[in-house]
Amino acid sequence: MAKSDLIVDLALLDLENPIADIEDIRKLNPQRFEMEHLTGILYEDTERSVCAGYKDVTEDEFWVRGHMPGMPIMPGVIQLEAVAQLSSYFTQRHDLLGAAMVGFGGLDEARFRGVVTPGDKLILLIELKKASRGRMIVAKFQGVVDGKLVVDGILRGIPIPIDSVKKHLESRKSR
Structure with missing residues (x-):
């Protein structure tokens, strides 16, 4: 893949000086513990609705022992979750959806297109193509390791009705 085909020129990313760290991400994203799949934010361009972040993939990931024994490969669903978390961060930071929480839609x-393994830095790139307040975001995404595209596609995010989810959980407890 040519550099020009990437959402963000990787040369613009300063891996040593993220613009937001895990604590900043936690202010906007609810995921914690094993479900935190975003390490830092590297770049934002609000005029183009573009954001870049990364996930440091470590030997301590919950999936390493079992996916696959002796040959740990980051599951695709976890790569997609990392992209979703980057999309959620950008959406919430700029209040594009007008929702308290953004979910995978x-x-x-x-x-x-490639594998991601412990020791890799998975660079995540998104470009919002559509943001309909109160309804949905649509983002083109790419994941890159060592300058090579490993995952890409289109992701949709939707507002999560927090009150409805809480009521549902409470009703289940009272059964």
């Missing part, structure tokens, strides 16, 4: 044209 769908996926189109996802392709896995």
Whole structure:
């Protein structure tokens, strides 16, 4: 893949000086513990609705022992979750959806083009194509390791009705 085909020129990313760290991400994203799949934010361009972040993939990931024994490969669903978390961060930081929480709403044209393993830095790139307040965001995404495209596609994010989810959980407890 040519450099020009990437959403963000990787030369613009300063891996040593993220513009937001895990604590900044936690202010906007609710995921914690094993479900935090975004390490830092590297770049934002609000005029183009573009954001870049990364996930440091470590030997301590919950999936390493079992996926696959002796040959740990980051599951595709976890790569997609990392992209979703980057999309959520950008959406919430700029209040594009007008929602208290953004959830995974769908996926189109996802392709896995390489492997991600412990020790890799998975660079995540998104470009919002559509943001309908109160309804949905649509983002083109790419994941890159060592300058090579490993995953790409289109992700959709939707507002999560927090009150409805809480009521549902409470009703389940009272059964």
